[in-house]
Amino acid sequence: MARNKTAFIYSDREPTAEQFERIQNLIRRRYGIKELKFVKDEKITTGFKLEFDNKLFDWTIEGRLHQLTSEFDTLDSYDSKKSVMPLMRKMVAGFELHAVSEEIGTVDSVRDGIAFISGLDSAEYDEILVFDSGVKGLVQDIKEKQIGCILFDSDEFVSAGSKAVRTGHIAGMPVGEDFLGRVIDSLGNPIDGLGEIDADDYWPIEKRAPGIIDRQPVNTPLETGILSIDSMFPIGRGQRELIIGDRQTGKTAIAVDTILNQKGKDVICIYVSICQKASTTAALVNKLKEFGAMDYTIIVNSPASDAAPLEFMAPYAGCTLGEYFMSQGKDVLIVYDDLSKHAVAYRTISLLLGRTPGREAYPGDIFYLHSRLLERSAHLSDSLGGGSMTALPIVETQEGDVSAYIPTNVISITDGQIFLESELFFSGQRPAVNVGVSVSRIGGDAQSQAMKKATGTLRLDLAQYREMAAFMQFAGDLDAASKSKLNYGRGLMNILKQKQYNPIPRHRQVIILVTALAHRIQNMDEQQARLYLDAVCEKAEREDEYLCSDIDGNGSFSPEIKQRILEIADSTVV
Ligand code: ATP
Ligand code: MG
DSSP, X not given: OOOOOEEEEEESSOOOHHHHHHHHHHHHHHHOOOEEEEEEOTTOOSSOEEEETTEEEEOSHHHHHHHHHHHHHGGGGSOTTSOSHHHHHHHHHTOOOOOSBSOEEEEEEEETTEEEEESOTTOOTTEEEEETTSOEEEEEEEOSSOEEEEESSOGGGOOTTOEEEEEEEEOEEEEOGGGTTOEEOTTSOBOSSSOOOOOSEEEESSOOXXXXXXXXXXXXXXXXXXXXXXXXXXXXTTOBOEEEESTTSSHHHHHHHHHHHTTTTTEEEEEEEESOOHHHHHHXXXXXXXXXOGGGEEEEEEOTTSOHHHHHHHHHHHHHHHHHHHHTTOEXXXXXXXXXXXXXXXXXXXXXXXXXXXXXXOBTTXXXXXXXXXXXXXXXXXGGTOOEEEEEEEEEOSTTOTTSHHHHHHHHHSSEEEEEOHHHHHTTOSSOBOXXXXXXXXXXXXXXXXXXXXXXXXXXXXXXXXXXXXXXXXXXXXXXXXXXXXXHHHHHHHHTOOOTTOOOOHHHHHHHHHHHHTTTTTTOOHHHHHHHHHHHHHHXXXXXXXXXXXXXXXXXXXXXXXXXXXXXXXXXXX
């Protein structure tokens, strides 16, 4: 890189000839720089600053004091029993001014929230830079002669010729208990008008995921309160389950219901909203407040009006907060709504940075990016506190095409997917879970005994029903046996319909499943079946409180419990 062979001295008054010569001699001897120029700077009143060769020496009183105090900070590491006075004396006597910043870069160009800087030879990936206007940026691209940096603020405040210095800090964000119940932006700043948030710590936004030894198997359920999911695609704490479907198929609704269902279960929820309309997120926050779910929830919001770099950062902000709580042994649920838009934000940044586009114009490392993010969800070992982070990433498909780039990527990273289908949604089957292609690969181990036993052959029965229904479309008259099978299947499909904001507790799910799978709603229409099942649940809650609390508590199940539920069902009349 071309070196600046002239040194500049900045101050509000010109140095005397003697001072000037002394400095000139010093830099010639030590750094081999011959030329020294004086630049008048009204802001520097208590000394001067010297800049050359990408180095800045701060000889102002504030600068020297600052360096001295930061050296004193290292005294903390000394044995407190020893007297600190001799150490301090030694330190003051031996104090030597170092360059404040080893490197100062110059902005070559700025466009679309991205600055290209030369002169920062040893800047690291993900390092924070500070520009002379105070704007901060994140190093995202390192080339031989230039680095690309995404800006966290409007690019109006940075222009060609602006200076940028390294901070030596990898991007991080504040974390702490006080974030609960708050709405924040991608950098951790509050945006709900409720005042400052007191942070307990500052954590890096990119962190290596826990290794195998640090983890334990997923063995505790994280119930969504949605019958079709909890019964057939159970999710465990620490799992990553993708919610995938076309636009407006109820993806967000599933995530929100899951958050509502965590009330009173000691799970901290984090909802990351990426590139959605500000009004949509505001409505969601209001809904969570209405149901009393905001107390244990944090919203990270990067609306569509944010610049691509901020949208790109949002999931990391959420994940970092999640990791903080997980490290304290708590259970966390994090929703990324949605990763398709996150991928688009990253594509925008990458294209602006001049990276080679790959499939569907996404940069080649988009897979690595998402896998790094989702790998950070875990169920930590007991020696690390036993906390967990369950991730529900959301991906939007176009016309149900799951073979597009981002959907296939995220499907292969996650431990299963809940596939939502427009056709089902519009036919009134809501939530529109496609039972055939949805799957949960590890949640079965975490499912409660009661749910596992109660679900029985539900999935198989539904598969048979689908086959038969498709076939029967072409058949005319049906025999009684086929009719009865069709009725039974239709009844099962109906019990899986569930209103929004209406999570069903475990004992009710078990009662509904046991009753329906025992053909008790065989000859009822949808309305009747619904009224009947509600009545059975209410009766069970009224007459056999222990049965319900047992199922909710330890999730126990036995032939006697099944028998008891059927007794209650058979004695219920509506
Ligand atoms: P987008 O692609 O716009 O993000 P989405 O897939 O997240 O949409 P939602 O916003 O969750 O879908 O839901 C779409 C609409 O369907 C909303 O109006 C919502 O109220 C309605 N809806 C979702 N789930 C249900 C349900 N179980 N019962 C009735 N209506 C529902
Ligand atoms: Mg949505």
